[in-house]
Amino acid sequence: MTVYTFDGTLDGLMTAVFDAFERHEQPEKLLTKGEALPLFCDNVHEVITNEEKAKRVWVGLEKRLTCQALRIISVSWLSELPEVVNPLFNYVCKTFRQPQGATSIALNYADPDVLAVTRIGWKVSHEQLRMKQFIRFQKAKDGTYLAVIGPDHNVLPLVIGHFRDRFNDQSWLIYDAKRHYGFYYEGLGMPMQITFENEASVPFNLYDGKLKPDLLSSDDQLFQDLWRTYFKAICIKERLNPRKQIKEIPLRYWKYLTENKKK
């Protein structure tokens, strides 16, 4: 049994594909370093991540796959799920093993690897939509709008373009408290990726995203109250359906919402 190990990065995975072709073999498994090796492996190859090789694989993919398929691949990687590694690795290898001119396997959902990668890609896309829905900004005294998120997958890079387009004349910060980084936009130019050296000292609550009251702009509380009032008033009592509500907004997103009843 042939096993490759890699460093857990996308470049590493792509390098593994490169190596597999260079060595004329198809490993049964791609493991992240530190994972336990299976009992019967006679051939272990350690992949040394190499940007140049990774790039060549990616360029090759671009020639063989549609934009949509490429997007699914990069999006599935942002899932950060360990179970994406092997299907994705196999999917990419299979793409290169196909004869020139054959229909791309990207739409063949009867292939378990393609299906797994696509499914995970859909899941991540779904969560990026949820960020577009449920991000809530609070306005700070200095005019910056702040939102804190903690998504299951690393979807922040996928929504920045949307918020840049929508709120292009206000400065904002969207911070992923789970992954300890955010994007800051000054109201001009491009959003910048930022991290805090001392995260404990940030002026907002890392758990529920609430900005310190003395830093809130003077009318922000009023608009939060207006929103909560609206949220309550729009409900038709004769149609109460808490199950649907919780299906649409899973519990884990509630803590960041302005309309959270406990606030």
Added chain:
Amino acid sequence: MLTENTIERLRILTESAKYDVSCSSSGTVRRGKPGFVGNTVGGVGICHSFSDDGRCISLLKVMLTNSCMYDCAYCVNRRSNDIPRATLSVSELVEITMEFYRRNYIEGLFLSSGVVRSPDYTMERLVAIVRELRTTQRFYGYIHLKSIPGASQELLSQAGLYADRMSVNIEIPKESSLKLLAPEKDHQSVFQPMKLIQQGVLENKEDRRRFHHAPRFVPAGQSTQMIVGATKETDRDILTMSSMLYTQPTMRRVYYSGYISVNTYDARLPVLKQPPLVRENRLYQADWLLRFYQYKVEEIVDEQHPDLDLEIDPKLSWALRHPEFFPVDVNTADYETLLRVPGLGVKSAVTIVNSRRFGRLTSFDLKRIGVVMKKAKYFITCHELSSPLPGSIRSVNELQPERVRQLLVSPQERKLAEKEKQLTLDLEP
């Protein structure tokens, strides 16, 4: 300046506006622009929250005023009701919309109003708000404006330059019933503005062909709403009206609103303990079949079956009435035929068409793709020599439709349907 009092008025005007079920922010893609606030994303729009009734909150749905000189029997805001009345000023509404939008609470505004003084007087105020939003505030988000029955063409054409979507509600599908419940209205007062909006859109298309920069007129088209269960109309009456409306190129959505007994004292209306939600849901399913599955009204409801089956969805209902159409071979049937299989949606039909080019699909593949096999298995074949599922599957023809129906209705669905049927029986005098 907004105050505590604004909060109270917003509450009143939201309570008054909430019975209009439309909330979607769909139908326009408009990218942001430097110096403007907002964009619209197209597709189905974005729901920013879900209220306790499980409905999507996409827009700030509010009335300018809930005072009204009309007396429509089914409406909370009718003049003979003794309820708190309130009005928001133009500047208040504009400020709330902008501040909500900037905090990512909403996709935009859905504005309507009761009729005060005259239709034109009211419409003018509505136009003033959307004009202010679009020009002074440079608001680029979504605006849905409900047009006031009887407003002049002049005002409608102004409004259309600022709104993404406009709507006029039919409310009651048969004119005789409408006149009985809303003496000040008739179908003319609904269809006339619809026609004007339609004309505006078509003329605007012409203009834009010639002058590229002509502003767009109601780019997200129109929508309308019908109340379900307030009058004796059958589902056939309702769906016939819907399909007639969908023949107009600018009609994007027909909404169905299960009647909620707001004015229990009015003898012209039934007193319902609970709105007919199952029926409403079945109507939406039927509407979906009309719009995306190429069904015709007569296939869904006809003289013998003027009302939708409450226990099963209209697609399954059609399939059980047409066993001769099945089984469908998933490896060869065309897309339209696949769409008729219960348990197979648009997504799985597309997936099947894409995947089967690589090889024959087995029932195992179908399951993985996301086909609801529990339902679909009675209606398909994949020509397998030996079935991988335990026990061989018997088709709808072998089992008889009635038996398949029994197998597929869940006890919960049956109970809900039963409860709702009881509700309507109580209605009969």
